[in-house]
Amino acid sequence: MKTSSICLFVLLLLTFSSVFGQKKTLVLGDTLESSISKGEQHTYQVWLESGQFVHITVEQSGIDVAVTAVNPIGEKIVELNAPTGIQATDHVEIEAKTSGNYQLDIYPFESPADSGKYKIQVMELLSPAEYKQRLITERVQHEATIQALQEHLQQNAIPIHHIEAGNDFNDLRLLKKILQDVKIVGLGEATHGTREFFQFKHRLLEFLVTEMDFNAFALESSYAACQPINDYVLYGKGDRAAVLSGQGYIAWDTEEFSEMLDWLRSYNEGLPDAKKVRFYGVDLWNNDLGRKSIIAYLSKHDLNKVSAADSIFQILSKLEPDWPMLLDDSDRKIMIDVLPRLQSLISHLAANKDKYIAASSPLEFDQNLQYIKVMEQWILANTAEISERSKYMAENLMYLVDRSSPDEKFIIWQHNAHIRVDESDGYSKFGYMLRKQYSDQYYAFGFRFNEGSYQTRILNYGEAPGDLKVLTLPPAPVGSLEWYLSRTNIGNMILDFRIPSDNPAVEQFLNTPHQVQIANWGYPMSSNYVDENPKKLYDGIIFIEKTTATRPTAHAREAAEKRKRF
Known part of the structure; x- marks a missing residue:
């Protein structure tokens, strides 16, 4: 050098x-x-x-x-x-x-x-002189790339006319061709607290359900605690605010998500069950409802196992509220100690499957066995050197897909870090596993934005979750993917990467790593820039120019003030 x-x-x-x-x-x-x-x-x-x-x-x-x-x-x-x-x-x-x-x-x-x-x-x-010359050279390169990218996107990008649901779908019609053979659409997000991401996902949900016959929705939230949400959108059971808060994640307990649930409930009302949109969770935490279901099931069909199961569940019910910020090494030791007992219970149910099904039903047995397996996943994810939470969420979605009807098509809502299709850090992530299992029938949309605000929560390990906090990011830095997209002056848009560009400069750009903004739910570890290869990680990108923060519900604000939930 x-x-x-x-x-x-x-x-x-x-x-x-x-x-x-x-x-x-x-x-x-x-x-x-x-x-x-x-x-x-x-x-x-x-x-x-x-x-x-x-x-x-x-x-x-x-x-x-x-x-x-x-x-x-x-x-x-x-x-x-x-x-x-x-x-x-x-x-x-x-x-x-x-x-x-x-x-x-x-x-x-x-x-x-x-x-x-x-x-x-x-x-x-x-040196100062060398760096000045570097900037001049990069400026020329940036301008050439922007021109090529702008020409490509003007012909191929889908401009977004409306962010909010309730508008016509004229700007989304091209998605019918892009997604015509897709069974699972992954909707990512660069943050868990961006209002415009939530609103546009709601609009996409309405489009995919009403125009393309998608009929299942899965969220990065508790497998067990999302069951009451499903009961609400299917049959109107319970109170919408209560069931949304009950899933546990404050990030989803917002006005925007509430409006989407209201639409799902309204859409399902009056339809036969086979036509209704179902709601699922795929995450590993917050298993109280699963534990209650298993105890009730065993009380009916295997009374001798109730005591053993309850003793295990009592331990886990005390540990789960501490996830993730208050779990410590002593908690993990307890989890490791109780894991063989939980696995023994799983083995017992599996070995006696025929007996249980004869006394109940295949659906009831499978559901309760899956509840226990999710608890096993939670322990494994929190005691391994490398957490494979993302992989376990994929396994849970595949379980749902395998048990659904052949014509059931899924919409999945998760962070970009999960829906991406590469294998990163040497272990399998959610999107990577779906790509292996379903090939091109899985389509991953990453969500990106140029500038604006988003909701976070103050999180420090060893402390209870803290206050909600809105962060604001300035325009994306020069040379980042978001910066390039913003400089095309197209505004909000949808990009499809599956059709290659005729311009070699554009293909090289899309297959080259660029800085992108990555944000987590927790503050202060919320925002960072990392290198990502857009075409390697996603099938398409949804780009929003300016954003605002999601609006927590009254229940969410109260829980945050009391240092509850996550």
């Missing part, structure tokens, strides 16, 4: 402070590997001249770490603290506005592992 004479003369040094007070230096191009454990923070400093640019990578191994950078006057300029995986690499890029020491802090973040390693390396160091 070429560097200017000033860069050669002034070696780039990073000073590392360990718990023993040792200091190590890293020269441009060298790699420093270090072990790190929970509770530790490793601090580095790099001296930069005003106008210089430095690119530093932090490669994680066996533990997820967060990285922050602070400028010489103490302002935080980089914060990479969204979960990226225990084998991922964080990229820190700093353009020095002033001369002085820039500090990097590295610490374990949202990882079940107690310790691991990371490698830190200075990949690139540019």
